[in-house]
Amino acid sequence: MRDSDWEIIDELYRNPNVSRAAAALYMTQPTLTKRLQHIERELGVSIAERTPKGLVFTPEGTYLAGRAAEHKEFVEQTKRGLAELEQERQRTVRIGSSYTFNKYSLWGVLGGYTEVGDPEVRFDVVNEQSDTLFRKLLDGEVDIVFVRGDFEGPVRRILVDCNQAYLVSRGPVDIDDLPALDRIDFRTNEQSIELLQAWWRERFGTDMTPGRNVGYIDFTWELVAQGKGYALSFVPENFKNSRDLHLTPLFYRDGSPLVRRTWCLYPNSKSLPSHMSDFVDYVRDHVAIGPDEIHQPRCLQS
Incomplete structure (x- = not known):
């Protein structure tokens, strides 16, 4: 048969x-x-x-x-x-990366690994929103992901970045005036939106209504530079402020910073293929900014 x-x-x-x-x-x-x-x-x-x-x-x-x-x-x-x-045999690692981590950090991570790691390892990179990448990891479509925000599930995690949130404007703006001003929104993941919503509710006592959505963040910076409105964004430390935008850090009422964490997530299995395990070890030893769980500053606690 x-x-x-x-x-x-x-x-x-x-x-x-x-x-x-x-x-x-x-x-x-x-x-x-x-x-x-x-x-x-x-x-x-x-x-x-x-x-x-x-x-x-x-x-x-x-x-x-x-x-x-x-x-x-x-x-x-x-x-x-x-x-x-x-x-x-091919020793390929399928990596999922959020758009901003890919733009500002991922290629430095991969370049650093190639200098000290297995030269036979190859990387396939998928760029997507963080929530989409997390689902792909759970479904086995990618091996490792770098995602913005906190995701719960059967995975292991390494903290690799922690970004402050800023009010981004052409010039100085009083934060108390934000509800009356035009805001420019861009594509980002639900985790980031929820963090900004929580900060807004604590600050102003109301939900943050949608602003003018223009899609990609680079277009947002251009409109802000033209004085078309302001933006609320988690800004990487190596952000190149080529348009000379005004950045005002955002804080909670207790004085702690509004931050978004970036994690390296990988399957919660007892053993990984050797080439994946080597890369995870490199991230833990050379990229991580702290232990997996720290309970002191708001930016690091789980």
């Missing part, structure tokens, strides 16, 4: 309707019927009988459906195993 024959039996058992099963298998109904008849002749048994309510599997067919499910799982496990062996 072919692998496709086991797929036919499995699909018909889970979906006992010839036309729907044929569509799911990307086959025509006559082709599926002929193939099923061929399988029955080859095995010398009747697999299913047609009834007004659809196919009804015989005892032999039910037994074969169980073996078909096992066969399907075996094939999938084999393919996954081969893919993992291929990935180990």
Whole structure:
């Protein structure tokens, strides 16, 4: 029997309707019927009988459906195993990075690792919003992510950055005047928005209403420089203020800074492939700004 024959039996058992099963298998109904008849002749048994309510599997067919499910799982496990062996051979690390971390920090991290780490390791980099990257990590689509904000889940984490929030404007602005002024928003992740919302509520006692959304942050800086409004943003320490914008740091009422943390997250598994483990060790030893959990300054506590 072919692998496709086991797929036919499995699909018909889970979906006992010839036309729907044929569509799911990307086959025509006559082709599926002929193939099923061929399988029955080859095995010398009747697999299913047609009834007004659809196919009804015989005892032999039910037994074969169980073996078909096992066969399907075996094939999938084999393919996954081969893919993992291929990935180990190629020594590739799939890294997810938030847009701003990619722009200001990631390539310095990767460049530093290439100087002291395994020269055979290659990096595939995916740029996305932090919340999207976190889902990709949980789904196994990437190996390691650098994300802005705090995400809870079955992962291990290394604190790699901590950015102060600023009022960004063309000139000095009194923070108490912000509700009456035009604000320019840009694409960012939900974690950052929630932090700014919490600060706004503490400061002004109301929810922060949406501003004028212009998409990308570089366009935001240009509009701010033109005096079209102000922006609230977590600014990296190596931010190049080429437009000579005015930066006013934001603080909570207790005097602690409004900050956003950046984490390196990776799977919470007992063992990692050696090339991934080496890179994680490098991040922990050369990039981390503190232990995983510190309970003193607001910027570092978990």
